[in-house]
Amino acid sequence: xxxxxxxxxxxxxxxxxxxxxxxxxxxxxxxxxxxxxxxxxxxxxxxxxxxxxxxxxxxxxxxxxxxxxxxxxxxxxxxxxxxxxxxxxxxxxxxxxxxxxxxxxxxxxxxxxxxxxxxxxxxxxxxxxxxxxxxxxxxxxxxxxxxxxxxxxxxxxxxxxxxxxxxxxxxxxxxxxxxxxxxxxxxxxxxxxxxxxxxxxxxxxxxxxxxxxxxxxxxxxxxxxxxxxxxxxxxxxxxxxxxxxxxxxxxxxxxxxxxxxxxxxxxxxxxxxxxxxxxxxxxxxxxxxxxxxxxxxxxxxxxxxxxxxxxxxxxxxxxxxxxxxxxxxxxxxxxxxxx
Numbered sequence: 001x002x003x004x005x006x007x008x009x010x011x012x013x014x015x016x017x018x019x020x021x022x023x024x025x026x027x028x029x030x031x032x033x034x035x036x037x038x039x040x041x042x043x044x045x046x047x048x049x050x051x052x053x054x055x056x057x058x059x060x061x062x063x064x065x066x067x068x069x070x071x072x073x074x075x076x077x078x079x080x081x082x083x084x085x086x087x088x089x090x091x092x093x094x095x096x097x098x099x100x101x102x103x104x105x106x107x108x109x110x111x112x113x114x115x116x117x118x119x120x121x122x123x124x125x126x127x128x129x130x131x132x133x134x135x136x137x138x139x140x141x142x143x144x145x146x147x148x149x150x151x152x153x154x155x156x157x158x159x160x161x162x163x164x165x166x167x168x169x170x171x172x173x174x175x176x177x178x179x180x181x182x183x184x185x186x187x188x189x190x191x192x193x194x195x196x197x198x199x200x201x202x203x204x205x206x207x208x209x210x211x212x213x214x215x216x217x218x219x220x221x222x223x224x225x226x227x228x229x230x231x232x233x234x235x236x237x238x239x240x241x242x243x244x245x246x247x248x249x250x251x252x253x254x255x256x257x258x259x260x261x262x263x264x265x266x267x268x269x270x271x272x273x274x275x276x277x278x279x280x281x282x283x284x285x286x287x288x289x290x291x292x293x294x295x296x297x298x299x300x301x302x303x304x305x306x307x308x309x310x311x312x313x314x315x316x317x318x319x320x321x322x323x324x325x326x327x328x329x330x331x332x333x334x335x336x337x338x339x
Contacts (some may be wrong), residue, residue, distance in 0.1 A: 001059035004303035010296075011257035012062040013055050015048060016338035017073040018263050019330065023097050023132040025121070027159050028334045029193040033323050035330035041264035044137035045075075047283055049082045051261065052089075054292045058300075061090040065113075066338035068263070071100040076111075077111040083161075084112025093117065095157070095339065099136055101143030105150040116147045117155040122165050123175055131164065144179060154181040155243075161188050161204040169208060170215050177240050184231045185218035190311065190319050191272055192334025193326060197319045205246035211235070231259075259300075260338045266331050267296070271339075272307025272320065276331060 001009045019037045021029070041053070051241060063083060070076060084092055093115035094108070101118070104166050108116075118140065122128055125137035154175055160166050169185065176183040185208050192196040213219050222233040222241060231243030231253065246252075252271075260268040265280030277299055281290060311317065326332050 002297050002300055004300050006254060006304065006306070008255065008303070009257050010055070010059050010259065010300045012064070012259075013060045014064045014066050014260045014338045015052065016066050016068065016261065016263045016336065017076065017079065018042070018046070018068045019333065019336040020072050021068040021097070021335050022072060022099055023069070023134050025119075025132045025159075026196060027161065027188060027194045028339065031195070033327060035327045035333055035336075037262070037330050037336060041280065043263060043265050043283075044281060044303060045079045045082060047265070047280070048079060048261075050289070051084070051265070051279060051283065051292070052083055053086050054289055055261075056086055056088040057289075058155045058293060058297055060285040061088065063089050063092050065094040066260075067096075068335045069097050069099070069296045070094055071096055076104065077107040080108055080111040080113050084091030091115070092140065095119070096143070097132075098140040098147075099134075099226050100139075102139065102146040103174055105143070105152065109150040109152060113152070115155070116152045117157055117184075118144050118147065119158075120144070120156045120172070120175075121158050123168055123171050124325065127165060142180065148180060152299075153180070156181050156183040157186055158183055159186045159188055160208065162201045162203050164201075166211075169211050173212065173216075173236075173240065173242055182233075182241055182243065184245055186245040187248040188245055189271075189308075190317065190339075191307075191323070192332065192337065194334070195319050195322055196247075199317055202248050202293060204249040205232070205244045206249075208244055212236075221333040230256075249304070249312070251312055253306035253309045256306075262331060262336055262338065267299075268331070268337050269299070269303050270305035271337065272311060273305060274327075304308045 003009050079219045095117045098118040128137040129135055158172055172183045189204050216236045220235045222235050233243045235241050266276040267279050268276040308326055321332055330336050
């Protein structure tokens, strides 16, 4: 296993299969103007599989399919089956908004997908309309039910925003409990299309724990041994668990083993990275697997990225990009780099 300059291993790869999405979540995409990747640049299933195989040969064990919305990629179970056959992939998962999951949950399970994370920012349909400009809240709930019926372990991702959905913390814990899932509360981040972000809108891990402690009593941290996991997990007195991803107020950069492969083959070493490494060009120009491995390994060994830590030190912190900055390079969009 190779490590970077901060001794972080190359252990986890997020693979964006499309930058397109059927929601318009305010924390991910700008309100109206979007920068899309050219369709001819999108990697084929065979190209994705080959690159993932090279990453696995260097130590990657966890692969997560993302987007945009990954279920918009035609015939995703076929790609899932190809990736599941790679020797060394220990954990194959997917993050989805759930809108199309009802019909695809079972085929994905049969293809070898192991886990599903569904974005669920609210239990109120009208709030989903305000947050994501969609009236398909019922489809998300149906997708969660379908994932459970297919035998998946399900996690729920909730981006918590002050004055928007921070009054639903208890309700979401109870919904997760009732649906045999685990909710992960995510601090609102200032990256990608979050052009309306401000520090005042961030509900911190400390505040989330205070709200839940007031309702449930003492909360105990759960020690899993996986220091690279983005969520810190907690347990209520009755055994129910939940997680918090405190990327904004308590960054975990020093243990981050994740990198991101965009749908067009750009490799990003950090969610906050200004630019990435083009792997599509050498791939399509005839580079061998050992040649690709050398490029990836040498790049990772020089990695010093700790973007969230650096952002924490910004005195007058504002959104990382405004719309003109996003339009200058579609790889800056959250829906392109896979969240």
